[in-house]
Amino acid sequence: MKLMKTFFAAAALTAATFAALPAHAQDPGPAAYAEALKGKRILLVPMAMGFDLAQGWAAIMKREVGAFGGVFETRDPNWSVEAGAQAITEAISSDPKPDVLIVMSPDLNSYSKLMKRAQEAGIYVLLIDNPANFKADAYIGSDWTQLGRLEAEAVVAGCGADSSKQIGLVQGDQVNATSLFQYAGIMDVLAKHPDFEVVAKPDSNWDATTSRNVTTTMLQQHPDICGIIDFWDGDATGAAAAIRDAGKQDQVFLVTTGGGEKTADCDKIEDGTYGAVVMTELKQETYNMVTIIKYLLQSGQAPGTSSPYLYTLLKATTKDNLRPDSCWDLKALQADAG
Amino acid sequence: MNGSRAFLRNLNQERIVFIVAVLIFGAAVIGLPGFLTAANLISIVRSIAVLGILALGMSVVIIGRGIDLSMVAVMAMSVAWYLQLLGDGMPDHMALALVLGGVLVIGFINGFLVAYAEVPAIFVTLASGAFVFGYVRSQLIPSDAVAVPSGHWVELLGGVRYLGIPIEVFLFLALAGAMFVFLRFTKWGRYVYYAGDNPVAARNMGIPVRPMLVLRYVLAAVTAFLAGLLTAASLHSINTRVVNSTLLYDIVLVAVIGGIGLSGGKGGVRNVLVGAALIGIMLNAMTIIDISLLYQNLIKSTILLFAIIVDGLLNPRDEQTAQQGDI
Numbered sequence: 001m002k003l004m005k006t007f008f009a010a011a012a013l014t015a016a017t018f019a020a021l022p023a024h025a026q027d028p029g030p031a032a033y034a035e036a037l038k039g040k041r042i043l044l045v046p047m048a049m050g051f052d053l054a055q056g057w058a059a060i061m062k063r064e065v066g067a068f069g070g071v072f073e074t075r076d077p078n079w080s081v082e083a084g085a086q087a088i089t090e091a092i093s094s095d096p097k098p099d100v101l102i103v104m105s106p107d108l109n110s111y112s113k114l115m116k117r118a119q120e121a122g123i124y125v126l127l128i129d130n131p132a133n134f135k136a137d138a139y140i141g142s143d144w145t146q147l148g149r150l151e152a153e154a155v156v157a158g159c160g161a162d163s164s165k166q167i168g169l170v171q172g173d174q175v176n177a178t179s180l181f182q183y184a185g186i187m188d189v190l191a192k193h194p195d196f197e198v199v200a201k202p203d204s205n206w207d208a209t210t211s212r213n214v215t216t217t218m219l220q221q222h223p224d225i226c227g228i229i230d231f232w233d234g235d236a237t238g239a240a241a242a243i244r245d246a247g248k249q250d251q252v253f254l255v256t257t258g259g260g261e262k263t264a265d266c267d268k269i270e271d272g273t274y275g276a277v278v279m280t281e282l283k284q285e286t287y288n289m290v291t292i293i294k295y296l297l298q299s300g301q302a303p304g305t306s307s308p309y310l311y312t313l314l315k316a317t318t319k320d321n322l323r324p325d326s327c328w329d330l331k332a333l334q335a336d337a338g
Numbered sequence: 339m340n341g342s343r344a345f346l347r348n349l350n351q352e353r354i355v356f357i358v359a360v361l362i363f364g365a366a367v368i369g370l371p372g373f374l375t376a377a378n379l380i381s382i383v384r385s386i387a388v389l390g391i392l393a394l395g396m397s398v399v400i401i402g403r404g405i406d407l408s409m410v411a412v413m414a415m416s417v418a419w420y421l422q423l424l425g426d427g428m429p430d431h432m433a434l435a436l437v438l439g440g441v442l443v444i445g446f447i448n449g450f451l452v453a454y455a456e457v458p459a460i461f462v463t464l465a466s467g468a469f470v471f472g473y474v475r476s477q478l479i480p481s482d483a484v485a486v487p488s489g490h491w492v493e494l495l496g497g498v499r500y501l502g503i504p505i506e507v508f509l510f511l512a513l514a515g516a517m518f519v520f521l522r523f524t525k526w527g528r529y530v531y532y533a534g535d536n537p538v539a540a541r542n543m544g545i546p547v548r549p550m551l552v553l554r555y556v557l558a559a560v561t562a563f564l565a566g567l568l569t570a571a572s573l574h575s576i577n578t579r580v581v582n583s584t585l586l587y588d589i590v591l592v593a594v595i596g597g598i599g600l601s602g603g604k605g606g607v608r609n610v611l612v613g614a615a616l617i618g619i620m621l622n623a624m625t626i627i628d629i630s631l632l633y634q635n636l637i638k639s640t641i642l643l644f645a646i647i648v649d650g651l652l653n654p655r656d657e658q659t660a661q662q663g664d665i
Binding site for chain 2: 200
């Protein structure tokens with residue numbers, strides 16, 4: 001009798017064990033992943049959709065968000081601060097609300113209150129590329145001070161020890177964090193090279209024609225300039241035109257920064273228009289966004305809990321370290337995203 | 339005594355601005371080493387060549403008692419579209435014909451709506467400028483900046499020098515000359531003044547006021563296209579962001595500051611040249627001194643405000659011919 005009992009108990013136990021272990025081993029991951037991410041709305045509000053970085057971000061995000069079953073949308077303020085504010089305001093009051101708002105801020109303060117409101121409404125807010133006075137759920141982009149340092153080091157190296165050691169800056173404006181921090185970084189490095197001197201530092205207001213005009217004047221006033229740093233490749237074509245017009249391509253080492261798009265950066269390093277470009281790794285930057293979005297949506301933490309900085313690796317690319325894969329190709333990326 | 343009174347009586351805005359320009363020029367020559375060099379003087383003229391060309395187109399419209407706020411949009415978007423078509427592999431003559439056709443159509447629509455639908459010019463052109471930008475940017479070109487295909491004539495045009503002076507300077511002067519002859523010596527040019535001064539009287543005396551109005555907006559659009567080509571020639575690309583810049587206001591600034599009254603019927607090419615000279619000298623001097631952009635804008639806008647006030651005092655509105663919608 002006792003033997004029978006033991007036998008049945010053993011049989012029941014075995015059955016129970018087998019029942020608990022299904023025929024195929026199942027990973028709890030995909031279900032949890034899908035539950036947290038499926039149908040989530042991601043909204044990108046850059047300063048404009050019409051330039052390489054924004055289009056690069058959007059192309060990769062579209063593919064990645066689509067892959068986890070989310071909804072990816074963009075708004076195009078077309079460089080208007082008001083239109084951007086409008087887009088964020090609408091996003092906060094819309095139904096369904098976006099779950100993650102990715103904002104490229106035009107300056108340090110304009111959107112700070114709006115982004116705070118978005119967080120209070122339960123939306124994760126990511127700041128990209130341009131820093132702002134706001135505790136975002138993550139800042140993803142360049143450390144602009146470090147970027148300035150790299151530019152300064154590139155121009156010091158490009159000028160060389162036997163040069164006039166006169167440097168000109170073509171700044172962006174006096175409100176955008178990227179311009180202010182770049183300047184700080186450049187001055188940081190130049191303080192260590194006291195023999196180098198900044199002879200002029202006009203603003204381009206990010207406009208190529210203005211950049212050309214101020215650079216022309218700069219080169220005439222200071223004909224010995226050995227290097228120029230223009231704060232964005234979007235207007236550095238103007239500084240390049242001024243140098244070309246003055247016939248000083250061999251004398252002036254032009255450094256700028258950009259998103260590493262092929263036609264905007266690498267082609268121009270190759271043909272000698274730019275001496276060096278400090279580039280952001282766009283793909284890595286976008287995947288950092290994707291990763292933090294996936295993390296936040298599964299974390300269960302309230303928006304505004306933590307605010308990490310995820311700086312993208314920066315590198316000064318010159319003719320000497322230019323490789324076929326140094327840049328990304330916007331056309332190819334867009335074709336890829338469909 | 340008599341002489342000084344006569345001088346004051348003749349002190350119109352153009353002369354005031356001319357004197358101010360000469361004073362700033364003199365101060366810059368004395369105070370700024372490197373200002374009075376051939377190279378710097380050329381770069382001053384060059385920096386305002388494109389602005390001056392746009393201002394020439396604008397002033398013909400303004401003299402005829404109108405305004406064209408779509409010029410910067412037409413300038414940037416037409417050239418961006420042209421370069422995009424070339425980049426997509428369309429033969430040059432076809433692309434050029436297509437874009438030039440588009441430019442003419444925009445000018446024609448502007449003029450038609452102002453002349454025949456009698457919508458105030460400021461609203462028509464504000465809307466058509468926004469339409470041109472929006473349509474071209476969203477439908478025809480994929481990004482803000484469009485590059486000139488390498489080796490194309492637009493790129494070569496930017497490198498053309500004659501006696502060391504860039505080609506756009508000569509084009510600006512040639513256009514100014516042509517415009518001068520048109521406004522001063524042709525019948526149709528004189529009609530622009532009559533229509534601008536008193537449209538109803540001009541019409542009563544048999545001047546084809548409405549077709550002339552259409553013509554002026556078409557002229558402005560074509561001028562804008564030319565200015566855009568020169569911009570692309572110099573930069574080897576065109577960036578449509580310029581539509582959001584202060585360029586449009588700078589064009590009005592050059593025209594108004596030189597003494598072309600916004601109420602129409604007054605001024606000419608000389609006013610544009612004087613206005614452009616003042617702006618060019620001022621911007622150049624401010625850049626040499628290294629004044630930041632914020633202050634440059636402040637100084638520029640203060641001068642514009644001053645010019646508008648002086649314009650209002652010297653060229654009061656004619657109550658007999660003024661009407662709703664005039665600017």
